[in-house]
Amino acid sequence: MKIIGENLSPPARIAIIGAAVVIVLAGARAATPILGPLLVAVFFAMITAPVMAWLTRRGVPQILAAVIVVAGLIGIFAGVIAFLGVALTGFVRSLPRYQAALEAQAAALAGYGIDLGNFTVWDYIDQGFVIQQIAGIAQQIGGLAVDAFLVFVGIGFLLIEAPRLSATLKRHLGAESALYQHLSQSGRLLIDYVVVRTKVNLITGAGTGIFLALLGIDFAILWGFIAFVLSYVPYIGLVVAAIPPTLLAFIEFGPVGALAVIIAIALIDAAAENLVLPRMAGQELNLSPFVVLFSVVFWGLILGTVGVFLAIPLTIAVKLFLDSWEETRWIGELMSAGKGE
Structure with missing residues (x-):
């Protein structure tokens, strides 16, 4: 007995799969x-x-x-x-x-x-x-x-x-089955990423707090902590975290102080993201910049604040899932940054 889906044209199968994905996402948003x-x-x-x-x-x-x-x-x-x-x-x-x-x-x-x-x-x-x-x-x-x-x-x-x-x-x-080995490897990679991301955020937050304290900005520890938390939101998070200390630097030290804060936070973030993170996380879970930015907006719309902060781990989990099947592996490759190719 043939499976009904095998008789469908590729556009029809894509439409059915797309409809199923929409239903699942709508259920996730409701839940x-x-x-x-x-x-x-x-x-x-x-x-x-x-x-x-x-x-x-x-x-x-x-x-x-x-x-x-x-x-x-x-x-x-x-x-x-x-x-x-x-x-x-x-x-x-x-x-x-x-x-x-x-x-x-x-x-x-x-x-x-x-x-x-x-x-x-x-x-x-x-x-x-x-x-x-x-x-x-x-x-x-x-x-x-x-x-x-x-x-x-x-x-x-x-x-x-x-x-x-x-x-x-x-x-x-079965310990030797391809599915079990892939699940184990994917789980380890995802856990490693989350742990590494937290370590990098600690470096960013601590570096920001120390610099602000040396500059004499009030509540430097508070701004460093906010930088640590918001660094889980790529691209957008640290920009938002930099606004309060930049305004305080302008109020206390004028435009030069505000410019110094902006440059220092940008350098700390660049060092953490481009030097520390690649060394600690490797290239196994690389995502394209567009996918990273899109994932923040997408998961934020689906899950709210939780989705914004967990956008990257959730996207990595989706990518690992897509990499598990030959039919969807090409989608996972499109999500990658393409480094080393």
């Missing part, structure tokens, strides 16, 4: 409240997998090792929340001082023929909108707490279940 915490849990499980392996190799029981890893993540999360609360509170309290400094800079520029007029920060900020957003965030704290709880529980279960799942796949598929 974002569930998929978001799950993907975040998978992401952090990948990052902490080396720590889990290190603990188990030293004789720590598997469940206890998972508890230690999750407890460490909770401690880090609580510390980050406390740090952000203190830093942002201090920043808001400093706004009047920055307003006075900005007026002084405007007066200095007026001496060179550059008139900013009666510039006040609050003229360009809708205070009602800010208050509304703060109230909305306060209302969402309960929901965020529930999501955080689900994420931490998910991380623990993933760390505990990973060896069993791998053993089950190995037993049923």
Whole structure:
């Protein structure tokens, strides 16, 4: 008995596959409240997998090792929340001082023929909108707490279940089967990328924070941390992270200080992305710049904020999936940067 799909013309098969993909993506978008915490849990499980392996190799029981890893993540999360609360509170309290400094800079520029007029920060900020957003965030704290709880529980279960799942796949598929070997290799490559990406972001964030501290920019650690987090969003993230310290440098040191911050952050990012990342990650997972930028927009539309931050790991997973089949391997090749060809 012939399969119905074999009698279809290539355009018809492409249309059917395209329709199926659209349906799956629509379902993923509708299930974002569930998929978001799950993907975040998978992401952090990948990052902490080396720590889990290190603990188990030293004789720590598997469940206890998972508890230690999750407890460490909770401690880090609580510390980050406390740090952000203190830093942002201090920043808001400093706004009047920055307003006075900005007026002084405007007066200095007026001496060179550059008139900013009666510039006040609050003229360009809708205070009602800010208050509304703060109230909305306060209302969402309960929901965020529930999501955080689900994420931490998910991380623990993933760390505990990973060896069993791998053993089950190995037993049923066969250690020598092409499918099992490809799945194992793809999983390792994806985990390696996530870990390497985090290390590179640490270099970018630490370098940015240290430079800003040496320059004397207020809240340098806060801007370095934001640079670390937003560096998960390629191209766009660090540009957004550079805006607040650049404005502060202009307010405190004038145009020269702002230019110095822009140049320094650009050099730090270029060194991390073009020198450190290729050496640590290799070329196995290279993606074309267009695919990288498109993936941020695409996954952001599908999964929201989670999709923006996890765009590259998700795209790499799709590419590895496409590379698994002869019929779709050409699509994976189109997604590659084509280095070395």
